[in-house]
Amino acid sequence: MYAIGVDSGTQGTKILIVDFDGKVHGRGHHPHRLISGLEPGASEQDPKTWMDALKKALKEALKNAKINPSKVVSFGVSGQQHGFVPLKKNGTPIRPSKLWNDTSTVEETKIIIKKMGGHRSYIKKLGISLAVGYTASKILWLKRKEPDNYSQLSTVLLPHNYINFYLTGKRHMEYGDASGTGLMDIRKQQWHKEAIRAIDPELEEKLPQLSHPS
Known part of the structure; x- marks a missing residue:
């Protein structure tokens, strides 16, 4: 059995796939981009950016882990x-x-x-x-x-x-x-x-x- 941890931060999405002994089986990462050309002090991102990054980072992590996705029983998100x-x-x-x-x-x-x-x-x-x-x-x-x-x-x-x-x-x-x-x-x-x-x-x-x- 495996657990997936997601960290969606300002700069990118990171994903780890671990077993219940804490061993890391797969990692994934995809960057986020800020919207440019905004007024001074403004900092914005399109939420679609996070979801695209989540999908790509998850695909990378699963590929690296070489596990059966049906064995994933826990999915945790921080952001x-x-x-x-x-x-x-x-x-x-x-x-x-x-x-x-x-x-x-x-x-x-x-x-x-x-x-x-x-x-x-x-x-x-x-x-x-x-x-x-x-x-x-x-x-x-x-x-x-x-x-x-x-x-x-x-x-x-x-x-x-x-x-x-x-x-x-x-x-x-x-x-x-x-x-x-x-x-x-x-x-x-x-x-x-x-x-x-x-x-x-x-x-x-x-x-x-x-x-x-x-």
């Missing part, structure tokens, strides 16, 4: 946090994903923090502060800068969650990922209604169910 993958109702991305290292949302970060009563108030209410790279400001950026795209928003996912959604069809978010959105009370492990309303009163229905890793 980028903080990014924003806006999905339409049919599950397709509305636009490219703004990544964790996108700093074009400084203004939106300030707006949200001000609505929440300042940095100290934010920390008191959610247990964390709101960093520029967190997902919350990216959502507000889409609402302010691309209202037509925002009007199509059905589900908010992170890059890691999107890969899981692509593989399973389930729209959910792990608590660890959600802690980096700036929208979850990390003590109660639930979405924080006031922080959500600071962006959009109707946003809560577009946030996925929270869960433990599975």
Whole structure:
């Protein structure tokens, strides 16, 4: 029996195939490309890039491992946090994903923090502060800068969650990922209604169910 581990990072997708004694049987890798020509501070990738890389890296790893794919019984995924993958109702991305290292949302970060009563108030209410790279400001950026795209928003996912959604069809978010959105009370492990309303009163229905890793 074998397990496959996937790491989808900013620069590429890496895959390992191991047996249950920890022996590595196969490796695969395929790079990701950033979208060029964006405004200063912006960092974006097309989610299709991740899925193409996943398929190619997996094909390479299986070829190197020379195993029967039917013997794979576990498939684990790790990936980028903080990014924003806006999905339409049919599950397709509305636009490219703004990544964790996108700093074009400084203004939106300030707006949200001000609505929440300042940095100290934010920390008191959610247990964390709101960093520029967190997902919350990216959502507000889409609402302010691309209202037509925002009007199509059905589900908010992170890059890691999107890969899981692509593989399973389930729209959910792990608590660890959600802690980096700036929208979850990390003590109660639930979405924080006031922080959500600071962006959009109707946003809560577009946030996925929270869960433990599975």
